Amino acid sequence: MSGDHGSAAIAGRVRHVEALLEQRGLLDDGEIDRRIDEFLAGGSPINGARIVVRAWLDAGFHDRLLADANATIREVGLSMAGGLQEQRLKVVANNEQEHNVVVCTLCSCYPIALLGPSPSWYKSEAYRSRVVRDPRGVLHEFGLKLPADTRISVWDASAESRYMVVPRRPTGTDGFSESELVGLVTRKGLIGTAAV
């Protein structure tokens, strides 16, 4: 849809609306750039990886996290309150019997304040429509082949509730340091479209 010409046209329209709002006192000089910088400096998948690794290493933290994620992530200095409004976070953990995957069928709800922007595929109609109907097939397309007897739970995020997955700790990582473990956890693992 949006080739170079389309992109230039909408860029001009956005600049025009910004100028109009500045004229009407609804936008401060430099506010847009400041807000973009804040956004990009905010959430990151590293935050999720730190939470996951703490849960791997500390069974008490793991249980508290699953019971009350909003309170428990504060133990590692993180919060769901960084965005426009604090959202409820529910953390679900994969195990031998069950794999979890997160979607927002209605749009794009995602713990942005904690994890940063979501990938484009997460916001696509293809993912949103299909992962609830055929989760096993969609995960297979992502290269994640789960055993036939693994139950798959799909969590549909909403305006007030966000989800994050704790992947299973990979085998053979017993001697890994905390930072090495953090390096194993990917954004897709936190959504549930990758094993870790």
Added chain:
Amino acid sequence: MSRINDVGGMVGFPAVLEEPDEPPFHADWEAHVLALNAALIRRGVYNLDEFRDAIERMPPADYLAASYYERWFAAITTLLAAKGVATAAELAGQEGLPTAADPVAPSDLADD
């Protein structure tokens, strides 16, 4: 009654396409749209639920044809007009304020 955004379980959409190493934004204007929306919500011009609603009540064909941040920008301009901040014509740059992307040629002005 479901609206066009309520695609969960709908059949006919293609395989999920991943973009390796994708950047947070694919163009500067996308980041500007995100920041603009945050600024307007923080100022109370409209709230987050009104913003979602404005996306979700887009005409279905427009919704499906638009990219993610194109939908956001459509919702922002819809709400600015609905709240009386500016008219649709002003927002589209049709009154005064010619935009850089949409320059008014001197010959057009001379014809008036």
